[in-house]
Amino acid sequence: MSEAPILEETDRTTGRDALRKNIQAAIALAGAVRSTLGPKGLDKLLVDDEGRSMVTNDGITVLESAKVEHPIAHMLISASATQDQTVRDGTTTTVLLAAEWLQNAWHLVVQGVHPATIARGYRIAEQFCRDAMPELCVEASKEQILAATKTSLAGKLHTQMQSVIANCAVTAAETIAMGSKGKIVADPTRVKVVTRNGPTIDESNLITGLALSKKRAHRDMPSTLGAGSILLVDGGLELRSMSTDVKLNVTSTEVLQSFRDAEHERLLKQVEKLSELGINVLACREGIDDAMHSHLVKAGIQSFRRVAKSDLELLARGCGALLVPSIHQARENDVGVFIKSYCERWGDSEQWILEADEGGATFVATGSTETVVSEVERCFADALGVACKLMESPKLVPGGGATYIALARRLRRFAETVPGREQLAIEAFADGLETVPRVLAENAGMDPIDTLLQIVSLQSTQNDDSIGLNVITRVPENMIECEVVEPSRVLEQAISGACEASVAVLRIDDVLWARQEISVPEDVQASLDGTAPDRR
Ligand code: ADP
Ligand code: MG
Numbered sequence: 001m002s003e004a005p006i007l008e009e010t011d012r013t014t015g016r017d018a019l020r021k022n023i024q025a026a027i028a029l030a031g032a033v034r035s036t037l038g039p040k041g042l043d044k045l046l047v048d049d050e051g052r053s054m055v056t057n058d059g060i061t062v063l064e065s066a067k068v069e070h071p072i073a074h075m076l077i078s079a080s081a082t083q084d085q086t087v088r089d090g091t092t093t094t095v096l097l098a099a100e101w102l103q104n105a106w107h108l109v110v111q112g113v114h115p116a117t118i119a120r121g122y123r124i125a126e127q128f129c130r131d132a133m134p135e136l137c138v139e140a141s142k143e144q145i146l147a148a149t150k151t152s153l154a155g156k157l158h159t160q161m162q163s164v165i166a167n168c169a170v171t172a173a174e175t176i177a178m179g180s181k182g183k184i185v186a187d188p189t190r191v192k193v194v195t196r197n198g199p200t201i202d203e204s205n206l207i208t209g210l211a212l213s214k215k216r217a218h219r220d221m222p223s224t225l226g227a228g229s230i231l232l233v234d235g236g237l238e239l240r241s242m243s244t245d246v247k248l249n250v251t252s253t254e255v256l257q258s259f260r261d262a263e264h265e266r267l268l269k270q271v272e273k274l275s276e277l278g279i280n281v282l283a284c285r286e287g288i289d290d291a292m293h294s295h296l297v298k299a300g301i302q303s304f305r306r307v308a309k310s311d312l313e314l315l316a317r318g319c320g321a322l323l324v325p326s327i328h329q330a331r332e333n334d335v336g337v338f339i340k341s342y343c344e345r346w347g348d349s350e351q352w353i354l355e356a357d358e359g360g361a362t363f364v365a366t367g368s369t370e371t372v373v374s375e376v377e378r379c380f381a382d383a384l385g386v387a388c389k390l391m392e393s394p395k396l397v398p399g400g401g402a403t404y405i406a407l408a409r410r411l412r413r414f415a416e417t418v419p420g421r422e423q424l425a426i427e428a429f430a431d432g433l434e435t436v437p438r439v440l441a442e443n444a445g446m447d448p449i450d451t452l453l454q455i456v457s458l459q460s461t462q463n464d465d466s467i468g469l470n471v472i473t474r475v476p477e478n479m480i481e482c483e484v485v486e487p488s489r490v491l492e493q494a495i496s497g498a499c500e501a502s503v504a505v506l507r508i509d510d511v512l513w514a515r516q517e518i519s520v521p522e523d524v525q526a527s528l529d530g531t532a533p534d535r536r
Pocket of ligand 1: 036037038039041057058059060089090091092093094151152153154155398399400401436440469470471472484486
């Protein structure tokens with residue numbers, strides 16, 4: 001039977017051929033980030049189509065900026081992006097694991113094992129790892145939370161900077177961690193990040209409270225206030241604009257004047273209302289009329305205008321205030337409280353800093369160039385994410401490949417008990433887990449096979465699952481003792497995300513590509529044809 005007309009404009013690959021091509025795409029993608037894994041991983045220079053460049057060691061940053069067109073590569077990138085969103089680390093690992101499992105699956109397919117059997121075996125192995133993980137976890141102490149946050153920064157920036165950022169991230173996470181319904185919740189969105197070009201990178205620091213790049217409305221307003229009350233307005237203290245809000249029938253100039261007086265009176269009443277409510281600080285999303293400045297000064301109210309809505313929301317959460325649409329609608333319950341509110345000059349910008357009970361924290365990312373500042377910002381966001389997750393669930397596993405090797409050893413023993421062909425897939429899964437220590441060794445310039453064998457035998461003879469490769473000292477060590485530890489959730493998510501992605505690829509046996517018209521710009525076509533004018 002001839003192919004259905006619907007497939008006329010479509011290229012099709014099926015069966016084994018489709019699987020082979022898909023696996024090749026996955027391996028090619030993993031090849032792009034393989035060399036960045038671990039503290040000895042190298043950086044990538046990324047240049048976009050507008051010529052902007054960025055140097056990074058972060059797997060997901062490399063993957064997301066690559067112009068990848070293959071749909072399978074997209075599947076792996078989205079597994080890595082999920083990893084980034086849920087646990088903020090382990091993005092390179094996810095891609096490496098998925099590609100390795102696919103490659104190992106291919107070897108089995110060639111030997112005649114059906115992809116569906118392999119997928120089943122992989123799922124059994126993944127569940128086994130999930131069940132085995134609690135045995136390998138340790139409850140984190142405060143120092144270990146700091147160590148794990150530092151490990152998550154391995155290979156990024158320089159060592160001293162890693163300590164600064166890890167310290168700031170852990171302190172910030174502690175500041176915002178709160179008990180809620182018997183659980184600890186640490187929401188990283190309560191931490192604000194501001195950037196500052198100019199000073200050197202080492203001046204990045206954390207300040208208690210929220211810092212907003214704002215100047216008080218008038219310099220005679222108090223610059224520093226002790227504990228007091230704050231009102232947050234999702235509007236302004238302004239005259240109503242004639243064109244939009246009111247209809248006036250002007251018959252004489254007095255009408256206009258009396259309208260203006262009435263408006264002025266209306267604003268004055270609002271200032272009075274602020275005093276009645278005992279407000280010390282006012283922050284508005286819209287403007288504050290110049291004519292009101294002197295009245296606010298007289299009332300001793302520190303006022304800020306044009307504050308972004310997102311900042312108002314952060315302030316509201318920190319001070320226990322409610323955002324009101326206008327001052328005259330404000331009630332006592334809407335008012336929040338703060339511990340300290342002060343203005344400070346940073347270089348050439350004015351900052352308003354507000355400290356409150358649950359006021360969060362602000363990280364000031366500094367650096368000599370924009371590229372450096374954004375790398376500091378990205379690293380802090382990742383470190384903060386890891387620190388917050390650790391506040392919520394302080395469970396750690398040894399890093400440096402130790403846990404992957406420990407899981408692989410257990411899996412191999414378990415595979416022996418599985419009678420069907422799934423046994424082969426479980427063994428292939430165990431081999432795949434070992435790709436992490438192998439690549440760590442490779443990137444440190446060590447022999448991956450010898451190193452792996454050495455660690456496996458040490459773990460087994462010393463009965464110690466924490467032995468992994470310390471790439472700094474270049475010898476196998478107890479990773480908990482040398483403080484290379486990772487949140488267990490990072491590994492759990494990396495293993496399950498990568499397994500999910502590889503099983504999804506194994507289940508595909510038919511690929512239909514819509515044929516695309518590729519348009520080539522005229523000058524490029526001319527140079528390809530050799531008919532371009534010689535520009536020399
Ligand atoms: P990912 O994007 O997957 O997080 P990284 O480049 O951050 O990749 O590398 C993470 C890996 O580096 C983890 O497996 C971690 O255990 C390992 N690692 C970090 N520090 C060390 C160290 N000093 N020695 C060995 N391995 C380390
Ligand atoms: Mg990492």
